[in-house]
Amino acid sequence: MTRSGQKIIGVLGGCGPYAGLQLVETIFGQTKAKKDQEHLPVYLSSVPGEIMDRTEYLLDPSIENPAYAIASLIRQMELVGVDVAGIACNTSHAPAIYDVIREELRSSGCTVKLLNIISETIYLLQQTYPHATRIGILSSDGTYRTRLYEDRLIEAGYTVVKPSPAFHHEKIHLCVYHPHFGIKASSAPVTDWAKERIAEATAYFYAQEAEVLILGCTEFSLAADEIAAGGLGVIDSTQALARALIRETHPEKLTQPGLTREAIAAEIG
Amino acid sequence: MTRSGQKIIGVLGGCGPYAGLQLVETIFGQTKAKKDQEHLPVYLSSVPGEIMDRTEYLLDPSIENPAYAIASLIRQMELVGVDVAGIACNTSHAPAIYDVIREELRSSGCTVKLLNIISETIYLLQQTYPHATRIGILSSDGTYRTRLYEDRLIEAGYTVVKPSPAFHHEKIHLCVYHPHFGIKASSAPVTDWAKERIAEATAYFYAQEAEVLILGCTEFSLAADEIAAGGLGVIDSTQALARALIRETHPEKLTQPGLTREAIAAEIG
Numbered sequence: 001m002t003r004s005g006q007k008i009i010g011v012l013g014g015c016g017p018y019a020g021l022q023l024v025e026t027i028f029g030q031t032k033a034k035k036d037q038e039h040l041p042v043y044l045s046s047v048p049g050e051i052m053d054r055t056e057y058l059l060d061p062s063i064e065n066p067a068y069a070i071a072s073l074i075r076q077m078e079l080v081g082v083d084v085a086g087i088a089c090n091t092s093h094a095p096a097i098y099d100v101i102r103e104e105l106r107s108s109g110c111t112v113k114l115l116n117i118i119s120e121t122i123y124l125l126q127q128t129y130p131h132a133t134r135i136g137i138l139s140s141d142g143t144y145r146t147r148l149y150e151d152r153l154i155e156a157g158y159t160v161v162k163p164s165p166a167f168h169h170e171k172i173h174l175c176v177y178h179p180h181f182g183i184k185a186s187s188a189p190v191t192d193w194a195k196e197r198i199a200e201a202t203a204y205f206y207a208q209e210a211e212v213l214i215l216g217c218t219e220f221s222l223a224a225d226e227i228a229a230g231g232l233g234v235i236d237s238t239q240a241l242a243r244a245l246i247r248e249t250h251p252e253k254l255t256q257p258g259l260t261r262e263a264i265a266a267e268i269g
Numbered sequence: 270m271t272r273s274g275q276k277i278i279g280v281l282g283g284c285g286p287y288a289g290l291q292l293v294e295t296i297f298g299q300t301k302a303k304k305d306q307e308h309l310p311v312y313l314s315s316v317p318g319e320i321m322d323r324t325e326y327l328l329d330p331s332i333e334n335p336a337y338a339i340a341s342l343i344r345q346m347e348l349v350g351v352d353v354a355g356i357a358c359n360t361s362h363a364p365a366i367y368d369v370i371r372e373e374l375r376s377s378g379c380t381v382k383l384l385n386i387i388s389e390t391i392y393l394l395q396q397t398y399p400h401a402t403r404i405g406i407l408s409s410d411g412t413y414r415t416r417l418y419e420d421r422l423i424e425a426g427y428t429v430v431k432p433s434p435a436f437h438h439e440k441i442h443l444c445v446y447h448p449h450f451g452i453k454a455s456s457a458p459v460t461d462w463a464k465e466r467i468a469e470a471t472a473y474f475y476a477q478e479a480e481v482l483i484l485g486c487t488e489f490s491l492a493a494d495e496i497a498a499g500g501l502g503v504i505d506s507t508q509a510l511a512r513a514l515i516r517e518t519h520p521e522k523l524t525q526p527g528l529t530r531e532a533i534a535a536e537i538g
Contacts, residue, residue: 002318014305017305017308017311018297021294025290028286036317037317038318039315040318042286043312045349046293048305048308049271049273049275049309050272050310051305053306
């Protein structure tokens with residue numbers, strides 16, 4: 001809580017640093033606010049040197065689980081009054097990491113309420129596209145292999161449109177992770193190399209009659225226009241978590257989903 | 270300090286919220302880092318509801334001085350281990366606010382070292398353009414009237430190229446503050462209305478033989494390309510503060526000044 005009794009949002013960033021920033025920016029963008037003072041209280045903790053690589057851990061569980069550092073940084077947020085927090089990283093939500101974070105917070109009596117980006121993304125999908133049944137996922141190889149979204153979508157009754165591991169690696173994973181042409185290396189602008197792969201990937205999902213694509217890796221949000229050009233509905237996991245953090249702290253400040261910047265400006269008068 | 274002994278940077282944001290984000294992003298951009306773990310530990314505190322408007326206070330000192338809320342939020346950063354902090358707001362550096370912040374921190378024994386955006390901007394000016402003597406300032410009316418940069422530049426031996434109050438208001442202040450066409454209202458992209466005024470303002474400074482323009486208000490960084498097109502050197506106060514925060518905590522991580530994104534990538538191999 002702030003001195004005046006407002007609930008405080010915590011963002012666990014650093015994995016990676018820009019993903020944390022993007023979540024904070026999305027929170028600001030989804031908040032009804034006409035001036036500085038109407039924006040919500042947010043703390044960002046970005047301590048990347050303490051948090052080992054999440055995908056490396058999932059591939060080799062003999063190394064240190066990044067869950068301990070993440071839990072320690074979330075506990076620290078209690079000191080500055082954070083009420084509700086989210087982790088700006090899809091891969092950290094793999095059960096081998098996320099379940100340990102939750103257990104660490106529970107056993108230490110931490111009062112910060114932690115939201116789950118996977119659950120919130122599926123909730124936003126249900127809310128935005130109530131009639132969709134066939135869903136595609138744009139994610140890293142780590143998320144693909146650990147079936148992070150796939151299992152939860154199937155549980156929720158969806159059909160998951162899933163490319164082969166080779167297609168996923170070449171046309172989707174490398175869009176983000178290619179060391180020279182990927183979105184992590186160059187996002188302003190996204191390279192033609194990545195755009196061509198995005199077009200091939202979206203064409204695949206379109207041909208397989210997927211109705212909605214989930215952006216299950218933060219970097220894909222930076223190519224949202226190119227992805228939307230593929231003609232499918234889009235649900236962005238960063239936006240889903242941002243909206244959930246507002247809903248759990250200041251529900252009256254949450255803009256309607258799917259509004260453009262102009263429409264938000266009109267909505268708040 | 271982090272658990273592993275790294276110094277922690279604190280960013281006091283919230284005034285406004287996007288200015289805080291932009292300072293954090295600039296810190297990341299000026300850091301030599303090839304992967305997530307090589308980025309620096311940063312905390313962002315963005316609690317805008319507690320911080321009254323800085324310009325309103327300067328125009329009417331009978332209302333609450335925002336210095337007390339800012340000092341309280343900086344003291345709070347001690348709890349999460351922040352070593353060195355900066356305030357992402359030029360107007361908060363007016364003596365009527367900034368001197369009170371420093372006195373509050375001193376009298377409470379706060380160990381956080383606070384850097385000054387005005388001093389750091391002049392330092393970056395001296396370092397980047399060692400032979401420049403005639404300087405123009407792009408700022409809000411509040412910064413213009415309180416002579417925030419002007420007095421310090423004259424002390425440092427510079428000649429300040431200063432338009433009339435009417436020209437400053439019409440062609441510079443409103444570029445940021447116009448409720449529909451200003452950069453605060455629309456920055457992606459900057460409106461043609463604002464671009465025309467920026468062109469007139471830079472033409473004025475060019476005709477008056479200014480050599481360098483100081484971007485003394487965060488929002489002008491968002492129109493840096495349009496401003497640079499005016500043919501003068503540019504010093505961005507947000508970049509100056511970001512570089513100072515890195516220099517005071519991890520000097521070996523600081524990129525060379527004035528490098529493009531491509532050159533930084535080449536520099537770090």
